[in-house]
Amino acid sequence: MAALILSFLFAFLLSDLPPSSAQPLILSSFNLSDSPWRPDQNQTLLSANNVFAAGFRPAPSSQKLYTFSVWYQNISERTIVWSANDKSLVNGSAALVITASGQLRLNDFSGQNLWPWNASGNPNSTELILDNNGNLNYANWQSFKFPTDTILPNQNMSLIVSKNGKYRFTNSTDLVYDSTDSYWTAPNGNVLQVLNSDGEMVQGNGGSFISADFGANRLRRLTLENDGNLIIYSFDPDLGKWVIVWEAIQQACIVYGTCGPNAICISDGSDSTTTACSCPPGFRPSAGGAKEGCEIKIPIKDARKTKFLQLDYVNYTSGPNNTIQINAQNLTICRHSCYNNSKCLGFGFKYDGQGYCALQLERLLYGYWSPGTETAMFLRVDSNENDTSNFTGMTSLLETICPVNISLPLPPEESSTTTRNIVIICTLFAAELISGVVFFWGFVKKYIKYRDMAQTLGLEFLPAGGPKRFTYAELKTATNDFSNLIGKGGFGDVYRGDLTDHRVVAVKCLKHVTGGDAEFWAEVTIIARMHHLNLVRLWGFCAEKGKRILVYEHVPNGSLDKYLFQPGQPRFTEDYELETGPVSANGMNPILDWNIRYRIALGVARAIAYLHEECLEWVLHCDIKPENILLGDDFCPKISDFGLAKLRKKEDMVSMSRMRGTRGYMAPEWVRSDPITAKADVYSFGMVLLEIVTGTRNFEMQGSLKNSEEWYFPGWAFDKVFKEIKVEDILDSRIKHSYDSRAHFQLVDRMVKTAMWCLQDRPDARPSMGKVAKMLEGTVEIIEPRKPTIFFLSDE
Ligand SMILES: *[C@@H]1O[C@H](CO)[C@@H](O)[C@H](O)[C@H]1NC(C)=O
Ligand SMILES: *[C@@H]1O[C@H](CO)[C@@H](O)[C@H](O)[C@H]1NC(C)=O
Ligand SMILES: *[C@@H]1O[C@H](CO)[C@@H](O)[C@H](O)[C@H]1NC(C)=O
Ligand SMILES: *[C@@H]1O[C@H](CO)[C@@H](O)[C@H](O)[C@H]1NC(C)=O
Ligand SMILES: *[C@@H]1O[C@H](CO)[C@@H](O)[C@H](O)[C@H]1NC(C)=O
Ligand SMILES: *[C@@H]1O[C@H](CO)[C@@H](O)[C@H](O)[C@H]1NC(C)=O
Ligand SMILES: *[C@@H]1O[C@H](CO)[C@@H](O)[C@H](O)[C@H]1NC(C)=O
Ligand SMILES: *[C@@H]1O[C@H](CO)[C@@H](O)[C@H](O)[C@H]1NC(C)=O
Ligand SMILES: *[C@@H]1O[C@H](CO)[C@@H](O)[C@H](O)[C@H]1NC(C)=O
Numbered sequence: 001m002a003a004l005i006l007s008f009l010f011a012f013l014l015s016d017l018p019p020s021s022a023q024p025l026i027l028s029s030f031n032l033s034d035s036p037w038r039p040d041q042n043q044t045l046l047s048a049n050n051v052f053a054a055g056f057r058p059a060p061s062s063q064k065l066y067t068f069s070v071w072y073q074n075i076s077e078r079t080i081v082w083s084a085n086d087k088s089l090v091n092g093s094a095a096l097v098i099t100a101s102g103q104l105r106l107n108d109f110s111g112q113n114l115w116p117w118n119a120s121g122n123p124n125s126t127e128l129i130l131d132n133n134g135n136l137n138y139a140n141w142q143s144f145k146f147p148t149d150t151i152l153p154n155q156n157m158s159l160i161v162s163k164n165g166k167y168r169f170t171n172s173t174d175l176v177y178d179s180t181d182s183y184w185t186a187p188n189g190n191v192l193q194v195l196n197s198d199g200e201m202v203q204g205n206g207g208s209f210i211s212a213d214f215g216a217n218r219l220r221r222l223t224l225e226n227d228g229n230l231i232i233y234s235f236d237p238d239l240g241k242w243v244i245v246w247e248a249i250q251q252a253c254i255v256y257g258t259c260g261p262n263a264i265c266i267s268d269g270s271d272s273t274t275t276a277c278s279c280p281p282g283f284r285p286s287a288g289g290a291k292e293g294c295e296i297k298i299p300i301k302d303a304r305k306t307k308f309l310q311l312d313y314v315n316y317t318s319g320p321n322n323t324i325q326i327n328a329q330n331l332t333i334c335r336h337s338c339y340n341n342s343k344c345l346g347f348g349f350k351y352d353g354q355g356y357c358a359l360q361l362e363r364l365l366y367g368y369w370s371p372g373t374e375t376a377m378f379l380r381v382d383s384n385e386n387d388t389s390n391f392t393g394m395t396s397l398l399e400t401i402c403p404v405n406i407s408l409p410l411p412p413e414e415s416s417t418t419t420r421n422i423v424i425i426c427t428l429f430a431a432e433l434i435s436g437v438v439f440f441w442g443f444v445k446k447y448i449k450y451r452d453m454a455q456t457l458g459l460e461f462l463p464a465g466g467p468k469r470f471t472y473a474e475l476k477t478a479t480n481d482f483s484n485l486i487g488k489g490g491f492g493d494v495y496r497g498d499l500t501d502h503r504v505v506a507v508k509c510l511k512h513v514t515g516g517d518a519e520f521w522a523e524v525t526i527i528a529r530m531h532h533l534n535l536v537r538l539w540g541f542c543a544e545k546g547k548r549i550l551v552y553e554h555v556p557n558g559s560l561d562k563y564l565f566q567p568g569q570p571r572f573t574e575d576y577e578l579e580t581g582p583v584s585a586n587g588m589n590p591i592l593d594w595n596i597r598y599r600i601a602l603g604v605a606r607a608i609a610y611l612h613e614e615c616l617e618w619v620l621h622c623d624i625k626p627e628n629i630l631l632g633d634d635f636c637p638k639i640s641d642f643g644l645a646k647l648r649k650k651e652d653m654v655s656m657s658r659m660r661g662t663r664g665y666m667a668p669e670w671v672r673s674d675p676i677t678a679k680a681d682v683y684s685f686g687m688v689l690l691e692i693v694t695g696t697r698n699f700e701m702q703g704s705l706k707n708s709e710e711w712y713f714p715g716w717a718f719d720k721v722f723k724e725i726k727v728e729d730i731l732d733s734r735i736k737h738s739y740d741s742r743a744h745f746q747l748v749d750r751m752v753k754t755a756m757w758c759l760q761d762r763p764d765a766r767p768s769m770g771k772v773a774k775m776l777e778g779t780v781e782i783i784e785p786r787k788p789t790i791f792f793l794s795d796e
């Protein structure tokens with residue numbers, strides 16, 4: 001009973017008394033006369049500022065086992081930042097003692113000392129004290145010199161080890177797994193020295209990087225987590241929890257050891273920490289499951305009787321001693337090198353024409369799947385193996401790239417895809433040639449430009465780590481305090497910016513964005529992973545102080561609508577101009593010829609197909625219209641704003657669709673509140689395609705017809721082309737004269753027929769976007785379309 005009253009009293013004292021008062025349970029220092037300190041004493045040592053506390057803490061695994069730790073005292077999440085005995089827990093018989101000779105010991109039940117290092121001082125004057133910055137001191141000994149998995153602000157960097165012991169941050173530069181294998185190196189290889197109180201990580205050689213909440217007066221810590229990621233957390237007092245303000249690795253699968261040997265780590269991209277382990281074709285999970293590793297189904301006995309299975313976007317490593325990197329002119333050479341080496345278990349190859357070929361010998365470790373690798377892995381299996389690879393997508397990506405990449409080495413097998421590729425390339429090449437020799441030289445010049453662009457921009461600036469996180473201050477400087485407005489859009493205003501590395505960027509400040517920081521980050525990472533020559537590249541983002549900003553490559557020539565529709569025509573309601581492009585001398589944009597129009601259509605179709613089929617289902621664009629198709633050099637089209645629909649509030653999307661209703665580019669199912677699928681994008685694309693041919697806004701047709709209740713642009717176009725057989729009536733009047741039925745009939749015919757299929761009222765009657773691209777290419781036959789009709793017109 002007395003004990004009960006006492007403990008109530010203690011609880012009362014604990015909560016109400018200032019920490020400095022020398023109450024039995026709260027110590028401001030621990031000295032010889034306080035010794036011994038036993039786990040069941042409920043005693044804590046507080047720092048003078050009341051932020052940190054030290055003492056025995058029950059281990060998560062058992063209430064009867066303890067660690068002697070330091071944790072945060074003044075916030076709700078009492079996260080442990082240091083422990084004396086993480087690896088060897090003690091029970092209630094343990095004690096922290098100061099011996100008569102002045103040694104500080106953590107004695108377990110048997111009297112064995114678990115305190116890290118020999119901490120000794122004069123017993124008459126030395127005390128154990130917890131500093132305001134969380135450093136535990138006794139004589140010359142300090143906990144800051146013996147960190148566990150966490151480094152606090154102003155603590156010098158030294159070896160830290162994740163709680164589970166799997167991962168280490170060594171030499172102040174490298175994250176390593178298994179003691180030797182480094183999977184991350186500090187920016188520029190410069191050692192990390194100290195995280196200062198502003199949230200800046202100061203590096204050796206003068207470098208530094210800053211956390212997203214730089215400058216704010218927050219509690220922060222740098223922790224090496226059990227999943228191998230190095231993270232700076234900041235305590236958000238409003239949310240009452242720790243938030244991530246910097247992380248070394250944004251794709252969890254890059255961390256070594258996430259999956260066992262031979263297995264492939266797959267992150268579904270929905271958040272950066274969830275991973276799954278899967279076995280490659282020809283392999284099965286080992287006894288402990290794929291997470292423990294995979295074993296080959298048919299062991300290779302004779303290296304001559306083997307073949308290779310292609311795994312797109314998969315990268316393995318065998319460690320530096322077991323990887324041979326050679327420069328192979330083409331896939332055949334790379335494959336032969338591996339085939340002829342009996343130790344070679346597979347090889348990685350890039351289709352970018354640079355000859356990257358990495359042979360993996362003896363072991364296959366740390367496999368992961370990520371489109372960012374831009375690599376295909378070829379795994380050696382027995383020639384009797386009949387598994388087929390389900391890691392695909394690369395070949396179709398190659399196909400969907402702008403025609404300028406035609407000198408890429410072709411995919412290996414003389415498969416139908418290769419033939420199809422050749423057909424496409426020949427068609428495009430023929431189209432180029434027809435339009436003139438001058439154009440051809442321009443084409444060659446542009447090709448070099450594109451190649452350089454792909455090399456420098458694509459590979460250098462977007463490493464597998466994901467998009468760069470910019471600070472608001474950086475973007476403010478880059479955009480000259482947001483002074484150069486180049487567009488206003490449904491998602492927000494766009495400013496021109498110049499980064500310190502001389503890249504010109506388009507900086508889009510988003511409006512009405514949902515979700516927290518981490519959610520935003522995760523989604524932006526997915527968007528940034530979408531690589532396609534016909535998609536505007538996302539370089540980075542900023543999420544700070546409630547601001548949500550995206551940093552895109554700058555596409556100089558402005559949007560398609562500027563070229564397609566004559567000036568002076570009334571503009572689309574609630575419209576936006578994404579870019580203001582160069583204009584010719586008479587103040588008008590040049591008029592696009594048929595070949596360019598065809599190429600724009602094809603590029604856009606391929607990019608949407610890529611979004612729908614290679615990426616995740618949610619990347620429905622939902623807002624395809626000429627304003628969102630930007631034109632780069634050589635009029636290579638680039639779709640902007642993809643993936644953003646997910647970031648918008650649902651109500652916004654719905655009201656947006658209601659507002660646009662029957663007009664414009666929204667598929668009928670938006671108005672009918674039917675489920676929205678990828679086919680809604682197909683409809684919008686069909687409308688754009690028709691506009692590319694006619695040079696007219698679908699709802700701004702001139703003439704009296706427009707006023708009729710029944711009038712529907714696609715239906716009207718259908719009648720003209722397929723009933724009256726007067727194709728010329730729908731062609732853009734500005735370039736009608738240059739329409740040469742021999743040269744252009746095929747292109748225009750395909751565009752019109754494809755558009756008609758895309759504009760079918762019923763979603764299931766519309767082809768998939770992949771099919772649409774093939775229809776435009778001319779690699780599939782297009783059967784005569786049915787007349788597009790629409791049944792909701794009367795309710796307008
Ligand atoms: C310490 O606290 C625990 C639970 O909070 C309680 O069961 C125990 O009796 C306390 N011990 C002492 C010595 O006050
Ligand atoms: C904890 O203490 C620090 C330093 O005095 C202060 O900045 C922070 O606001 C405090 N947090 C809470 C939740 O009281
Ligand atoms: C601690 O463990 C030892 C050895 O297992 C045991 O003898 C001792 O009784 C335990 N002490 C308590 C308080 O459980
Ligand atoms: C610890 O250090 C003190 C003084 O530095 C020394 O006298 C003592 O022998 C050392 N003890 C051990 C176990 O190393
Ligand atoms: C500590 O104090 C005691 C008595 O006051 C004295 O005998 C002893 O020598 C002192 N120890 C040291 C190391 O100064
Ligand atoms: C230990 O600390 C207490 C309170 O702070 C003090 O009264 C006492 O003199 C100290 N003892 C030694 C040996 O320093
Ligand atoms: C750390 O440094 C040592 C000595 O310089 C070196 O041998 C070792 O390879 C380094 N470790 C890593 C992971 O870079
Ligand atoms: C690579 O080989 C060298 C020399 O044989 C050896 O010292 C080193 O430990 C090996 N490294 C690994 C990661 O196996
Ligand atoms: C690959 O390159 C080699 C050497 O240049 C050449 O002999 C071979 O024909 C090429 N193979 C293919 C498929 O292009």
Ligand SMILES: *[C@@H]1O[C@H](CO)[C@@H](O)[C@H](O)[C@H]1NC(C)=O
Pocket residue numbers: 183315316317348372373374375464
């Ligand atoms: C594959 O992974 C290894 C080790 O992580 C890395 O060094 C290499 O650059 C990666 N290759 C590609 C093409 O991403």
Ligand SMILES: *[C@@H]1O[C@H](CO)[C@@H](O)[C@H](O)[C@H]1NC(C)=O
Pocket residue numbers: 386387
């Ligand atoms: C694949 O081969 C295995 C035996 O190696 C056989 O049992 C299986 O039926 C084959 N599957 C197919 C689809 O051919």
Ligand SMILES: *[C@@H]1O[C@H](CO)[C@@H](O)[C@H](O)[C@H]1NC(C)=O
Pocket residue numbers: 278279390391392
């Ligand atoms: C391939 O199939 C395996 C087994 O069915 C599955 O675990 C894995 O996730 C698939 N991989 C891809 C990339 O779809």
